[in-house]
Every structure is written in structure tokens, then in C-alpha cells.
Amino acid sequence: MGPAQGTPPHSRQTLKGGAPEKWPRRRVVDAIRYITDNGAKWRALPADFGIPWRTVFGYFARWAKAGALKPILDQLRRRLCGCAAGAVPGRSG
Numbered sequence: 001m002g003p004a005q006g007t008p009p010h011s012r013q014t015l016k017g018g019a020p021e022k023w024p025r026r027r028v029v030d031a032i033r034y035i036t037d038n039g040a041k042w043r044a045l046p047a048d049f050g051i052p053w054r055t056v057f058g059y060f061a062r063w064a065k066a067g068a069l070k071p072i073l074d075q076l077r078r079r080l081c082g083c084a085a086g087a088v089p090g091r092s093g
Helices: 025-038 053-065 069-081
Strands: none
Touching: 025 053, 053 069
16 A cells, blocks of 8 residues: 555556656545446546546556555455454355
């Protein structure tokens, strides 16, 4: 996870640093949340976000491939069902 934001680390992070991110990660996450919350298509991302839909999808695809989304989803499931850490909602024993 990224520093203090709870977002996945930047996909182009290098040992020597590098150029600053062009798109703030918080805005990218907000755009992903908008798409998933509304069940919209990626191309239907409103222009108000100020980030091209292809960019938002690219971040989502990279984070999903790197496995960065699974811990986030697991934590959300635990919060929603009140399960103990490591427990899978809907399963007993």
C-alpha cells in the first residue's frame, strides 16, 4: 500500500525516484470507485474527473495484476461483515 493513503504503490516506482505522478492517486482511486459504485462502463467516466478513462483503467488493470486490490477487498469484506481477521465472510468453521 502507498504511504498514508491506503492506495497501491505507484506502478513505476524506482529505487532512484523519478518524475512526480501526473495524476494524483487519490483522484484515480475516486474514479475507480465511481465506476464500480455506479456499474458504469470505463468509457462512461465523466469528464469532471479530469483523467482520461484509459488512464484510470490502466491503473486499475496494473493494480489488479499486481494483486494490490485483493487486500483492499478483503479489508472491506471484514468491515462489512464484522468478521475476524483472516475469516472469510459466509463460511463457518
